[in-house]
Amino acid sequence: MERVREPDPDLLIDLTDVDLRREGKTLVGPVTWQVELDERWVVLGPNGAGKTSLMRLAAAQEYPSSGTAHILGEVMGRVDVSELRPRIGLSSSALASRIPADELVGDLVVSAGYAVLGRWREQYDAMDTERAAELLESLGADHLRDRTYGTLSEGERKRVLIARALMTDPELLLLDEPAAGLDLGGREELVARLSTLAADPDAPAIVLITHHVEEIPPGFTHAMLLKEGGVVAQGLIDDVITAPNLSETFSQSITLDHVDGRYFARRTFSPGRHRQHAYEQ
């Protein structure tokens, strides 16, 4: 029988040759990936590349179809995942869609500590209520505490969900497309907040999933590029977020600018091709 390698306690995510398959299709993999305590990762790729599938593995919501997954120093398949999940902060559209519209923002954040969604009649501990208030304040959302979730704008919702994800003081924070649906101002506000969080030595390890390099907060340290379930590149962010790697990932020629710690990408402008296209029309 194959022996399972013992987990390395310094690695929050430790995947070795992991595959996730459904109905004969590989959603992501094979992936070998290690995330350490002080790292801030961005996982970037086009629609359908396997980003959410990878996040579900990292969030202990899926077991690998093959390979070995160690999450927070525990072997997936051997650990009780209900004990593991409170140690992981998660913000995703799947979670957001399950929040009742009449949920009070303050309750929504504080109830994460009790692993419940939906209003709860028990009294919360004063320390928990205080922590929820502090987290909302750190995300610029303390004024929303008495509002219902259904009345918030998309940008406000995203910030409240991140506060909720941090409520349990998780060791690992997973953010699936936190800037999706935000306008320019909302995106910039969120990028700035996440950059502040990334710089906080007490913050958990962070993995942020996105389609856009413009959404990478300054201070993020590592990146993985995914395409059709496979890893195009991974490692230190400046080595990975490059024009050739992005061109490969998005299957077109990409020009990249790196300004003040931010990345900006666009399709490489080719006047000849543009003229030819106009002529064809």
Ligand SMILES: Nc1ncnc2c1ncn2[C@@H]1O[C@H](COP(=O)(O)OP(=O)(O)OP(=O)(O)O)[C@@H](O)[C@H]1O
């Ligand atoms: N349960 C499933 N059964 C079959 N195919 C699935 C299942 N879940 C996801 N897929 C497929 O696996 C691929 C990867 O999906 P995934 O959601 O991980 O991609 P993604 O990179 O997060 O995409 P997006 O950026 O569009 O959210 C997609 O082609 C998707 O249709």
